[in-house]
Amino acid sequence: MRLLVTGGAGFIGSNFVHQVMRATEHQVVVIDKLTYAGNADSLAGLPADRLRLVRADVCDGGAVDGLVAECDAIVHFAAESHNDNSIDDPAPFVQTNLVGTFRLLEAARRHGKRFHHVSTDEVYGDLELDDPSKFTPETPYNPSSPYSASKAGSDMLVRAWVRTYGVRATISNCSNNYGPRQHVEKFIPRQITNLLDGRRPKLYGTGANTRDWIHVDDHNSAVLAILDRGRIGQTYLIGSDGELSNKRVVELILTEMGRPADEYDLVKDRPGHDLRYAIDASKLRDELDWRPAYRDFRAGLRATIDWYRNNESWWRPAKREVEARYQAKQQ
Numbered sequence: 001m002r003l004l005v006t007g008g009a010g011f012i013g014s015n016f017v018h019q020v021m022r023a024t025e026h027q028v029v030v031i032d033k034l035t036y037a038g039n040a041d042s043l044a045g046l047p048a049d050r051l052r053l054v055r056a057d058v059c060d061g062g063a064v065d066g067l068v069a070e071c072d073a074i075v076h077f078a079a080e081s082h083n084d085n086s087i088d089d090p091a092p093f094v095q096t097n098l099v100g101t102f103r104l105l106e107a108a109r110r111h112g113k114r115f116h117h118v119s120t121d122e123v124y125g126d127l128e129l130d131d132p133s134k135f136t137p138e139t140p141y142n143p144s145s146p147y148s149a150s151k152a153g154s155d156m157l158v159r160a161w162v163r164t165y166g167v168r169a170t171i172s173n174c175s176n177n178y179g180p181r182q183h184v185e186k187f188i189p190r191q192i193t194n195l196l197d198g199r200r201p202k203l204y205g206t207g208a209n210t211r212d213w214i215h216v217d218d219h220n221s222a223v224l225a226i227l228d229r230g231r232i233g234q235t236y237l238i239g240s241d242g243e244l245s246n247k248r249v250v251e252l253i254l255t256e257m258g259r260p261a262d263e264y265d266l267v268k269d270r271p272g273h274d275l276r277y278a279i280d281a282s283k284l285r286d287e288l289d290w291r292p293a294y295r296d297f298r299a300g301l302r303a304t305i306d307w308y309r310n311n312e313s314w315w316r317p318a319k320r321e322v323e324a325r326y327q328a329k330q331q
């Protein structure tokens with residue numbers, strides 16, 4: 001197959017391309033705008049005869065049309081992805097996440113191509129800490145931030161293009177990913193690189209907010225399973241039962257990096273901060289027989305810490321500016 005991977009120079013997209021190269025014989029074209037979040041180095045060393053990187057904007061209808069015409073299937077990762085940035089300036093989120101998805105859907109419709117849309121569990125809003133329920137594909141949409149609202153809107157566009165135009169699309173909504181090549185603005189890489197720089201980890205609010213962590217390779221193996229045998233028009237939730245409070249994650253990072261578990265700072269909370277996410281992935285497991293490979297968060301975290309230790313040249317250029325912006329917001 002010839003896959004068009006949007007956002008393939010970002011965190012999850014680049015790990016997806018690595019996995020496709022390891023586990024399949026597909027050809028890949030990456031379309032990526034290389035925003036602050038994209039890094040061509042994340043694709044370094046992959047076989048040049050199977051991979052092409054095109055620097056273009058998914059909102060550019062002409063560029064998108066030509067690339068979609070040449071592929072068999074589109075896997076759509078490209079997005080503005082950071083909640084904090086969406087609170088500071090929502091405009092690029094509305095543009096890339098809504099208009100970009102619209103352009104891709106129109107091209108998929110014109111050329112009759114298979115489309116997989118990568119989305120987030122944040123479209124469902126949040127759960128109480130003591131609520132025994134988890135998100136399912138039937139949970140009503142209730143997004144909180146400009147980021148999650150723009151992703152919710154993009155999911156709705158996909159659903160409408162399936163029903164009205166018969167576009168052969170699937171959607172996945174995944175929980176929080178961790179692993180190599182994640183931007184230092186995000187929670188886990190920020191704390192690891194803070195410690196490598198001799199700074200203390202920063203927890204928003206009280207640190208009680210809870211996320212459902214999944215290794216990025218497990219997210220991507222699920223995307224490949226859906227692309228291979230998912231039912232058209234269906235939504236699959238991706239998660240691997242990895243619920244942990246932010247405070248617990250910071251304590252684990254500190255311990256794994258040889259520091260006392262209480263050496264962190266509590267900083268200003270995120271406005272509208274979602275309390276808890278939790279995924280029920282039984283549809284994915286039962287229908288597609290998917291299973292996560294990473295069952296031990298602590299082992300995955302250790303490997304992630306090692307990756308940041310060993311790849312300073314990858315993350316160093318972004319670190320100073322990211323921390324200056326957080327500091328200006330007292331975060």
Ligand code: NAD
Nearest residue numbers: 007009010011012033034035037038057058078079081177
């Ligand atoms: P990321 O910010 O690391 O990467 C996004 C990539 O998209 C970057 O390479 C960037 O250059 C590119 N991009 C941005 N705007 C573009 C545009 N207009 N045209 C072309 N390329 C553009 O994000 P990520 O964490 O890898 O997330 C990828 C996808 O997965 C997103 O759709 C996100 O909503 C979804 N998702 C992320 C998580 C998570 O935990 N990170 C969880 C669930 C779903």
Ligand code: TDX
Nearest residue numbers: 081082083120122176185186187190202203204209246
């Ligand atoms: O320094 C920090 N301290 C802190 O306590 C940062 C950067 C974050 N946090 C908290 C906020 C969240 O509760 O940690 C949690 C995780 O934060 P992020 O890494 O910003 O992720 P989140 O907002 O949960 O969203 C992520 O998962 C869902 C991705 O960024 C989204 O793209 C994805 O859709």
